[in-house]
Amino acid sequence: MMDTKICTKCKTEKSLDEFHVSKKVVCDGRAAVCKKCKLLASKQAYKNEPHPDFANSPPPLDAKQKCIDCGEVKSLYNDFHSNKRNKSGHFYSCKECRAKYKQKYMCENAEKIAASNHEYAKTHKVEIYQRQKEYKSKNKEVLTERDRLYRIRTKGHRAKYNHEYNNNHRAEGYARAMRWRIANVQRYIDNSRIYALKNRDFINARRRRRHAEKPWVANEYSATRRNDKRMRTPSYADIDAIRIKYRMAAIMTKITGTVYHVDHHHPLSGVKISGLHIESNLKVITAHENHVKRNKFIPHFVKINCSFIKYKSGEKIYKLPA
Helix, strand or coil: CCCEEECCCCCCEEEHHHEEECCCCCCCCEEEEEHHHHHHHHHHHHHCCCCHHHHHCCCCCCCEEECCCCCCEEEHHHHCCECCCCCCCECCCCHHHHHHHHHHHHHHCHHHHHHHHHHHHHHCHHHHHHHHHHHHHHCHHHHHHHHHHHHHHCHHHHHHHHHHHHHHCHHHHHHHHHHHHHHCHHHHHHHHHHHHHHCHHHHHHHHHHHHHHCHHHHHHHHHHHHHHHHHCCCCCCCHHHHHHHHHHHHHHHHHHCCCEEEEECCCCCCCCCCCCCCHHHEEEEEHHHHHHHCCCCCCCCEECCCCEEEEEECCEEEEEEC
8 A cells, every 4th residue: 555645736745644534535545635735725715705505595494414424314504513615504514423523533633733732822922812802802791700600610629629739839839928928018018907907807706716726826925925025124114104004095995995905106026126115115095006007116106087097107108998
């Protein structure tokens, strides 16, 4: 059996691999026209007008057609894909046979298809990006609804996958998060404060649950806090004046019904600045203000109204919603 064949269109002798497989040809099982000429003819045919018989007198809606692969007679419009180049306006193979052929071809040529797709994506980046952008702009609502349904359908699977991935890549995730925090310090601080204000009840419930499950953690924190106060209390501190501050906070809480805390204006264990546990460094503020301030030194920290807290540092003014 010969390993080459002459294309009837370009009249060039080529190997059998350059021709499509054809069941109609008995001698060598290959088509008469090579793949390159077939591709060019297909592209040219798509540019041409539909078949004249189909354009002038299309088949009726209840028309039937026999599939050339399985031999069954099926509905023309329901069981055959459209193809304007053919006389009937549809392919000669039914949808099921074409699907089986495509599936078999993709399984047998998976590597070849992947390489071809990769090469196309590398050489047509701009065209692909423009096409995707146009499609997203035209089908924004459809894509949003599809994404929402997908998230609902795969909620359990995605949660399980994310949990396993985070456990297996904990060090990488922590390093990536720290790099982002260092590059976006102010944004991270503002986002954390806004999240704490919006989810106050959830955070408090989670904190109480953790304290109940691991009481030794809270005890260790309290012991560390007491030790910090003791180490930051100098010999010249006025203990009576400090006690008066704490008593004022208790009295104001009882009278107003709003919880008040005694805050260190300069934090005892701040990162950039640290203060002492003395009467001049203490001030009575609400618990909400104290939670917003956290372990930070904020100049001119004042309460504006009940809807938001505002503090000024240099030229910047930050507003935090309640």
